[in-house]
Amino acid sequence: MLSALDHLVVGGSAGVYETLLGRRAVDGCLRTGNVGVRFEADMSGLQTMVFATQDLDKAATLLERRAVATTRTDAGLALLGHGVAIHVVARSDEAPSELTADVASAVSSLDHVVVRTPNPERAIAFYGGRLGLDLRLDRSNPKWGARLLFFRCGDLVVEIAHDLKKGVSDEPDHLWGLSWRVPDIAGAHARLKAAGLDVSEPRDGRRPGSQVCTVKNGTGGVPTILIGGVGRWQGD
16 A cells, blocks of 8 residues: 655755755756655744655555545545554655765665654554564564554665553554665765764664764754664565
8 A cells, every 4th residue: 555655844945955865956856766845934843754655545545444534635645543643645756965075975775764662563664564574573672662563665765663661551643763774874974073963983783784874963953863874675
């Protein structure tokens, strides 16, 4: 039903993300190789996940059969996922935005979007059972203090994170952070430091062969990491 994550709605300005992604905004929108970003002024943080479908009418029918309440909008369908704003639109094939940095240091694509949940079983039922996303990983790690659920959507992941120390509750989920892929983590780090951003030194990531760095400002209030040494997400 849902074939891809089409775009994200983020509080802030396109100019901030031009620097972060190394791409030029057109009409206030940016697009990487696999996902777009649109902006809401006078807000901060991640606001909405917008998924794409090949057939909007069929998606609406299936969601209704799965007891997911939706509202028709000019663009498609709107719904709430236990507090998370989600839209569904007809799939389009927009080209990535023009690069403003060299290809190695610019963001190539989104690796994963993070949703925090106080109720992981509820999240599995919703994202897997209701929305039909492909659950590829369910792992608890006391060392990290988290239970992580990876749902594949196209060539990226919707990661659902649960804080083990807080226990389970019926409080709402919330959109939280983003992980962007870059071909050259050292080059991306140098580019953002030169632009005046506060960026941590690259360090080894959890995936073998990967390196990550944390971008501490210039993200529109979105917790953000860059990840290098990984390609298209395969789920293995």
